Amino acid sequence: MNLMNKKNIRNFSIIAHIDHGKTTLSDRLIQKSDMFYKIKQDNKEAQLLDSMDLEKERGITIKSHPIRLEFDIDGEHFLYNIIDTPGHVDFSYEVSRSLAACEGAILLVDAAQGVEAQTVANTYLAIESDLEIIPVANKIDMQQANVPETIAEIHELIGCDENEIILASAKSGKGVDDILRRVRDVILPPSGDDSKPLKALIFDSHFDMYKGVISHIRVFDGVLKKGMKILFMANNETFEVMDVGVFKMGMVECSELSAGEVGYFTALIRKPQIVHVGDTVTNAKNQTAKAFPGYRKSLPMVFSGIYPINPNDYAKLKDSLEKLRLNDPSFQYVPESSDALGYGFRAGYLGLLHMEVVNERLLREYEIQLINTAPSVAYRVILRNGKTVVVENPSKFPDPSQIKSIEEPIVQASIVTPPEYIGSIMEISQNKRGRYQNMEYISENRVILKYFYPLSEIVIDFYDQLKSVSRGYASLDYGISGYQEEKIVLVRILVNSSPVDALSFMCVKDQAHYKGKSILQKLRKTIPRQMFNVALQAAVGGKIISRENIVQLRKDVIAKCYGGDITRKRKLLEKQKAGKKRMKMVGNVEIPQEAFLTVLKI
């Protein structure tokens, strides 16, 4: 693949907040490229890079898809590899690895929205990776665009000259040629030496039914060829390369990938856990001296039980989870069982959005109706015998008499907001047990607030609250910063004296009463009246801290049923029956799925 001189290759990412126009810009670049004439206009999806339905609907890129484009610029042929990055706070490690595969990045800021927290976070990641940054103010032709302020913010963020900022509209195509030339002029061509031992960075992977794991790589040194014995350095696993290729609109096989190139290889790897983002691939027989720095296993931070509503779906769920994990190695799960919900799984996610995405995919792609238990974080429980156990599942909470202390995970968060919302944000932060760190103005109209929060406080509805108090203007980025001792208790929920493990949760002692009470109140509204009285109780240890009653259903009767009513009434009762089937029986009490969901938001 040495047709192209290395000096004419550019590898770069686009850093942008959700909806700031990254995908539109990518599409524009594809349209400008030599490849475009091959794509039939009428077969083209509105946006080309995001391929999963869900992503399209939410406008979020979850999986990165690199693309290789060729351009004739001012009479010279260039090869651009655009390495797309996931756009959400849960995936910052993945973003950092994608950036590490590049020499430069386009910083794309929506001129109507301004710089957002994640953009700031990702830009800092890019600066840390020594990337050349090309600042672009996008959507300048929109009515709400505030170009001077956006320029000021970008200037504050990266310290560039204001005239270096390209004014663009990816939608209309304005500024796109400038971007193409700036990439050529500013971003360095890849360095690296084909004659050195192979050294390639894995920045993503996906799974193919026939070929196994497809590793997305950037070659830094050496050449990767078919048939080569390679070593994954972090995992110390060796495989033989089956084929190598590059990403055009689809995957295209080629004979080799040399230093500076971006592409993929397959090696009949059936277990996705072997291929880790951030790992270094080298020649097993001629190893590179040192792996890339910064590798870590992505650790799940949020946990929740996943149960099929219909117990017969267990096998189907298991199968679906396996398939799902093939394309999302950061998603983890182990089997567990619950008295109320039967057999299911304990799943670990990178964050709350990751959890939502996984669950929606299970529902949509695999058509499984699920019950999720309340999301939890992993507490470190220090026992009296000196041992430390990690507890992320309320049902695994140790006997309180054995507990010496409990530590909870803390995150450091940056919130970017217009200054008028500082007060409200500080107020919700107070409620979320936030600890103020500092505040910086990035421009007259934008502030970065830095806080420490317990992770457990922000996994539930912090993001929604933040958006609501700031009318959608504030944005959030966070990362785990450590653990902190806290008085944590297990609150059990009892339905007619039977504890329902799927409704139990762990929380700060001071909040147990309030949270217990609000769960019971919500349950009272969601559990339909039964043909007997139902007592709902919240308990900490042996002590009942709150109580609600659902009074017996005494009247549920169809008044009249004549000729024209029969079909409708039958359907009504069929629906009632179907509704009951979807409920979970706890003792004699029928509990609808929504009841389990109420625990998700307290």
Add this chain to the structure above:
Amino acid sequence: MKSNAGVYVHIPYCLSKCSYCDFVSSRIDNTFEEYINLLEQEIYLWKSKSSINVDVDTIFFGGGTPSLLSPVQLDRILSRIVKTFAITNNCEISIESNPDTLNIEKLKDYKKIGINRISIGVQTLDDSILKEMNRRHSATQAIRSVLDAYNAGFTNINCDFILGLPSETRATIDNNIKAISELPITHVSTYFLTLSPNVPLSKRLQNNDIMLPTENSTIINWETMVNKLKDMGFTHYEISNYAKKNMECRHNLHYWNLDQWFGIGIASTGNLLTEDKNLKTLKRYTNFKKFSEYKESVKNGLLPEETFELVNGVKKVNEECMLGLRLINEGIPYSFVKNEYKVEHLLENGYIKFINDSIENNYEKHAQEKRIGLTEKGVLVSNQVISSLFID
């Protein structure tokens, strides 16, 4: 022996709309006379249906307010029915009515043309509640109508009552019961008020202009009514219906026995056996709801059927369960039950009971098999009980 069929004729016109009503009905207008002509034509269309060889032993005019029909108009429709269908000698011919549209002369004429059962929409005998419901009559008028009907020669008189009306008290119920005991009423239908959100009464409730009685007092009132009616010699024979001996509504029994019936007129539903005799598949059709569409179809010589569904298999089994259990003393065969645990639970808690084999009328029919039916407690939560017995 094949069972007989009923004929239902829908008259979707009213003088005004009651504040709790969300039925397809319209204010009476200049289409009324045209509608009667169309009804005659629609009935005539059945003449050519050779597949229809079933005896008709009930005819029912429902609405709306069918008593808006003059005796002459009613006679035209009835004559057409008699010419078209095979009518039995003892045919029950019912008409629904509202008190404000009745008088002794009209009732005498109705009787003369062959109507032998009248159903009167009394609803309650409290004038302020009647006004709130936008009924066009007073309690006195309602009582007058019952007496007029009796004096005109009707011996089969039904009155409809609604329970759970706004401002209803125990006194309201006692007053209604007293009137029933003193009047020549042979059949009572009582319904719990059910409101859809978009009717005027619902809006009044939302604005807190009026209040519904509590669930508890509605239940007590219902229990009082049931017990008093039984004391007066009424049999609680269907969830919402009570009859003196042999005065059950035979037309409505066709519905609850899932027999055949013809539906005539706008929005009417009919239920007829298909050719597929072995499976006993029923075809349930519903006529056009829009006047213009109904008219066009009839004018073109086509039965004005808008939709239909075939009822057999699970659907039919579940309908038999639902309708069988509505008939308090009929119930369903114990063998119908698929989930014995569920039934034990319902029996233990007094929602259903075994129907006593010694009930004379049903002895022959039920001696061979145990049957289960709703208790009074079960009637109140019959939706729960019935749906839990449905099969998949």
